Amino acid sequence: MTTVGEIHAVNPRMTCRRVNVYYGDKHAIKNVSIDIGRNEVLAMIGPSGCGKSTFLRCLNRMNDTIEGCRVTGTITLDGQDIYDPDLDVVLLRAQVGMVFQKPNPFPKSIYDNIAYGPKIHGLAQTRAELDEIVETSLRKAGLWDEVKDRLDHPGTGLSGGQQQRLCIARAIAVSPEVILMDEPCSALDPIATARIEELIHELREQYTIVIVTHSMQQAARVSQRTAFFHLGDLIEVGPTDRIFTRPRHPLTEDYITGRFG
Amino acid sequence: MKRGCWERAVRCGCYAAGFWVVSGAVAVVGFAVRQGAPHVTPKLLFGGVSAREALFGGAPVFDGLWPAVVGTFYLVAGAVALAAPLGLATGIYLAEFSRGRLKEVLTVFFDVLAGVPSVVVGLFGFSVSLLLHKMVSPRLGPCLLVAAFSLMILVLPYVIRATQSALEGVPQEVRITALSLGADPVQNLAWVLIPHSFRGIASGLLLAVGRCAEDTAVILLTGVVVTAGVPRSLLDPFEALPFYIYYVSTQYASPEELERGFGAALILLGVSVSLFAVAYAVRRAVGHWALYRA
Ligand SMILES: Nc1ncnc2c1ncn2[C@@H]1O[C@H](COP(=O)(O)OP(=O)(O)O)[C@@H](O)[C@H]1O
Ligand SMILES: [Mg+2]
Numbered sequence: 174m175t176t177v178g179e180i181h182a183v184n185p186r187m188t189c190r191r192v193n194v195y196y197g198d199k200h201a202i203k204n205v206s207i208d209i210g211r212n213e214v215l216a217m218i219g220p221s222g223c224g225k226s227t228f229l230r231c232l233n234r235m236n237d238t239i240e241g242c243r244v245t246g247t248i249t250l251d252g253q254d255i256y257d258p259d260l261d262v263v264l265l266r267a268q269v270g271m272v273f274q275k276p277n278p279f280p281k282s283i284y285d286n287i288a289y290g291p292k293i294h295g296l297a298q299t300r301a302e303l304d305e306i307v308e309t310s311l312r313k314a315g316l317w318d319e320v321k322d323r324l325d326h327p328g329t330g331l332s333g334g335q336q337q338r339l340c341i342a343r344a345i346a347v348s349p350e351v352i353l354m355d356e357p358c359s360a361l362d363p364i365a366t367a368r369i370e371e372l373i374h375e376l377r378e379q380y381t382i383v384i385v386t387h388s389m390q391q392a393a394r395v396s397q398r399t400a401f402f403h404l405g406d407l408i409e410v411g412p413t414d415r416i417f418t419r420p421r422h423p424l425t426e427d428y429i430t431g432r433f434g
Numbered sequence: 435m436k437r438g439c440w441e442r443a444v445r446c447g448c449y450a451a452g453f454w455v456v457s458g459a460v461a462v463v464g465f466a467v468r469q470g471a472p473h474v475t476p477k478l479l480f481g482g483v484s485a486r487e488a489l490f491g492g493a494p495v496f497d498g499l500w501p502a503v504v505g506t507f508y509l510v511a512g513a514v515a516l517a518a519p520l521g522l523a524t525g526i527y528l529a530e531f532s533r534g535r536l537k538e539v540l541t542v543f544f545d546v547l548a549g550v551p552s553v554v555v556g557l558f559g560f561s562v563s564l565l566l567h568k569m570v571s572p573r574l575g576p577c578l579l580v581a582a583f584s585l586m587i588l589v590l591p592y593v594i595r596a597t598q599s600a601l602e603g604v605p606q607e608v609r610i611t612a613l614s615l616g617a618d619p620v621q622n623l624a625w626v627l628i629p630h631s632f633r634g635i636a637s638g639l640l641l642a643v644g645r646c647a648e649d650t651a652v653i654l655l656t657g658v659v660v661t662a663g664v665p666r667s668l669l670d671p672f673e674a675l676p677f678y679i680y681y682v683s684t685q686y687a688s689p690e691e692l693e694r695g696f697g698a699a700l701i702l703l704g705v706s707v708s709l710f711a712v713a714y715a716v717r718r719a720v721g722h723w724a725l726y727r728a
Pocket of ligand 1: 196199219220221223224225226227228236239365
């Protein structure tokens with residue numbers, strides 16, 4: 174099945190070519206090719222079970238952690254094949270950070286949540302440097318003012334929206350180039366959601382963001398490009414405003430007009 | 435209407451079963467307290483020697499239970515110290531690193547091992563001590579070390595399976611958090627998986643403590659004796675409370691001796707409770723530390 178729309182991006186951050194994913198015998202992603210541009214927010218939409226999360230996990234090799242999951246095809250980050258056997262996945266995951274659907278801070282202090290990544294990657298030589306990374310990351314995630322007086326409190330004691338921003342700060346702390354977000358707002362109330370969407374706008378200046386969302390309004394608000402998946406196929410991809418106003422594929426049209434999903 | 439009836443019947447049944455179990459336990463403990471309490475005196479513990487002399491002066495106690503109390507503590511500490519590292523490591527291996535057929539086989543194997551009667555484990559320990567006697571040194575025989583080793587075999591499956599199932603119970607989203615930040619499997623274990631499953635792992639160890647404190651069949655064959663005094667080395671025979679109770683209640687020559695048996699039972703209960711209390715305190719402290727250390 175060929176994808177409708179422009180899969181290429183000028184000077185892409187990541188490229189995916191003929192990517193297939195299998196869970197045992199199940200063919201979950203079928204021959205998907207797409208570029209991810211620099212400093213763009215790419216939204217992935219589609220009915221549930223169409224493979225959005227699966228595809229997202231290919232981008233930082235989190236599928237490696239799933240038993241029976243097999244990925245074929247080529248995915249590059251800045252021209253480097255990320256499935257190259259010589260590649261260090263530890264470094265890859267520092268470059269491609271991930272934020273999950275349910276906020277999942279470690280049951281440790283706010284400080285430790287942020288400091289963990291920099292520690293394992295050896296990003297700070299001194300305590301002062303680590304303090305600075307923690308502060309910058311929390312500031313970028315728009316959480317610093319709310320938590321600066323209680324960095325030693327457990328991260329799990331924060332509100333849901335704050336926890337999710339903490340998780341974003343945790344991902345930022347290892348200075349990634351790409352941040353993957355898998356329905357980051359689906360467990361949050363509208364106000365917390367708006368706060369995260371604002372944050373995504375700000376982060377776009379420095380990071381490439383791929384966000385899975387089940388909300389078309391959200392995709393329209395935060396992204397510049399949208400990819401529509403259906404049953405493991407990448408049906409259509411294009412500029413977000415065009416996809417939502419003039420979809421070219423009938424399945425895309427059915428989906429965005431709410432005929433299924 | 436009919437459903438309401440059913441629900442009530444099931445509820446009553448469950449309550450009744452729970453009540454029955456609790457009242458059974460209360461009755462047993464109450465009986466031990468009633469029979470034993472009047473006889474738990476310094477004299478029962480230390481015989482003719484004064485408590486101060488026995489505890490701090492190193493005076494040997496010949497006709498008291500003190501050596502048995504100490505022996506039981508040593509035994510439990512020794513067995514758990516042996517079982518914990520081995521059991522944790524094996525549990526971690528089973529949960530995190532072994533896959534497929536081998537994992538299934540090993541899991542079943544440890545379940546079977548958990549079901550081996552303790553007297554069989556005791557016989558095994560006894561054979562080990564005979565072997566040591568013949569092959570290593572004729573001075574070696576049944577002793578504290580062999581008994582602790584045999585008890586380790588007895589409790590190892592609990593520790594292993596508790597560790598395994600606690601680790602396997604860590605939810606997927608927690609499991610992948612540190613990995614997504616670039617942690618390797620070992621870092622993930624140390625930072626996330628073990629702290630998260632600490633309670634379950636500690637429960638396995640608690641179970642092991644209880645089992646070691648009460649088991650008689652194993653030590654019977656591996657080094658417990660009626661009088662040994664406080665053991666001076668791991669290679670000495672030793673006294674232990676459960677064996678004393680067994681011995682007194684089967685061989686008593688006078689009602690007074692049987693009363694001492696009840697006193698010993700109460701002391702064993704006390705020892706078990708304090709071991710549990712220590713283990714709980716450790717579990718709380720370490721659990722908190724593991725989760726919130728700065
Ligand atoms: N760990 C897994 N093992 C087996 N099948 C899976 C696994 N994860 C997802 N799948 C299957 O792959 C398909 C895509 O799932 P997913 O990527 O989670 O979809 P989405 O995120 O779009 O809802 C679904 O049919 C799902 O059942
Ligand atoms: Mg999903």
